[in-house]
Amino acid sequence: MAMITYKFKISAKQTQKDKIIETISLCRWLYNTALEQRILLYREKKQSLSFYTQKKELPLLKKEFPIFKTVHSQVLQNVLERLDKAYKGFFGRIRKEQKAGFPRFKGTNRFHSFTYPQSGFELKGNVLKLSKIGDVRIRRHRKIAGKIKTCTIIHKNGNFFVCFACETTKVAVPALPKKSVGVDLGVQHLAITSDGEIFENPKHLRKNERKLKRLQRSVSKKKKGSNRRKKAVRLLAKLHEHIANKRRDTSHKVSRKLVNEYDLIVFENLNVQGMVKNHHLAKSITDSAWRNLIDLTLYKAENAGKRVVLVNPYNTSQMCSECGTIVKKTLKERVHSCSCGYIEDRDINAAKNILQLGLSTIKTVI
Ligand SMILES: [Zn+2]
Structure with a gap:
């Protein structure tokens, strides 16, 4: 049984x-x-x-x-x-x-x-x-x-x-997913997969984010209740909405592609401590973009009968996806180079670790 x-x-x-x-x-x-x-x-x-x-x-x-x-x-x-x-x-x-x-x-x-x-x-x-x-x-x-x-x-x-x-009485019914993928969420790119596919952030986003910072500063400098401040607040809200829309469009496209192509999609769990403690503006923006991407993927996968697994990202960027050795690297080092001979883009290596973790956690939920 x-x-x-x-x-x-x-x-x-x-x-x-x-x-x-x-x-x-x-x-x-x-x-x-x-x-x-x-x-x-x-x-x-x-x-x-x-x-x-x-x-x-x-x-x-x-x-x-x-x-x-x-x-x-x-x-x-x-x-x-x-x-x-x-x-x-x-x-x-x-x-x-x-x-x-x-x-x-x-x-x-x-x-x-x-x-x-x-x-x-x-x-x-x-x-x-x-x-x-x-x-x-x-x-x-x-x-x-x-x-x-x-x-x-x-x-x-x-x-x-x-x-x-x-x-x-059927034995081993839940077959392993045929096609699975790990997704590493990034700042430079929106996401990169264990198959090496790169999803870019929406175009002009950086420019807009600079503009956003400028507007935020200008709002805080203006007198409370003044008309000039109200105008600046309106502009700021408009830009926020514009950026959010662009983000959403991109998340929709990326999640659709992932769900169409894969049976199992593994992301890092953003709720794990350490990820959410950062209060920088830029961080909170990328955070919400990632969340949006994961939520949309969850939603689409649910409707398509596919699976999404979230894993603890601890050590996924440091560990060698080939041999398991911890290869310490700073954020600036973009290449993972292990003594076992495995050399890979840092984010792809991380995505591969994320995939492995996801595969190891799935049980017989289908
Ligand atoms: Zn290695």
Whole structure:
């Protein structure tokens, strides 16, 4: 028996979307509260709580906070099970003397889903019946093989998805993507791929960015509330919009090309710490351009049934994509030259590392 997960986009009414978002936030609250309960009990009485003990408390919780009655009971149980798994994983890692990482409280950016572990959902054609939510449509771009075991509803980056975990007797169904690519995001070029393709920034962008800086200075010099300042602010807003439009056009073209050509596209994850801490203007501009490119690619890939993976960019520019040696280089050094004999453009080498990382993380989500 093998487990495969199928992921589909959901279209739902606004009221249903609101309900999904509310359910996720209730589940997150439950997760954090149950974690807190475990921590406190251990701290004060050196006792540990089991999944079953916590599960038994759910009826009481619903009595005191009736809003939890609006969530399917197995969904709530599953939250406690998730916490239990996090605990077991933690102790398992301690036993194996690995880096442990205690189960953490989940912020909104770390909690995107809830799961119906057995019942409460039913799939009929393209309609998915969800208990306490209603009937939603799914964009079924693939046939589902095997028996659906669990149903997970996800809300991420403004999109709604469902994942079905299926048990199947077919072996090794999820074939590796046929064509995959790693993408290194840059300042000189917008992006460069592991196949060596270069995507340039929109033309005249640099000129416009210089102009932008000049305008920003001129706004800050003018007296607040003055007509001259208002005029300068208008000009500045117009230029901002012009640059953003050009950026968008380019991102649309590049993302379309990537999605058409590849089954798997790997980007660096811009949310990883260190990338976002820079407050320079130029950095924030390129940052938003990269984000835009990734978002558009995600969106188009989703609709085309292709996959996008984001990886931690740590060391991707320093490591040799051929042999794994760390070859230290400053930002100015544009060529990667390794003692193993491999010589490559710095960004292409990075893109190749990004691709490798992406390939190593994909599991059986199709
Ligand atoms: Zn090497």
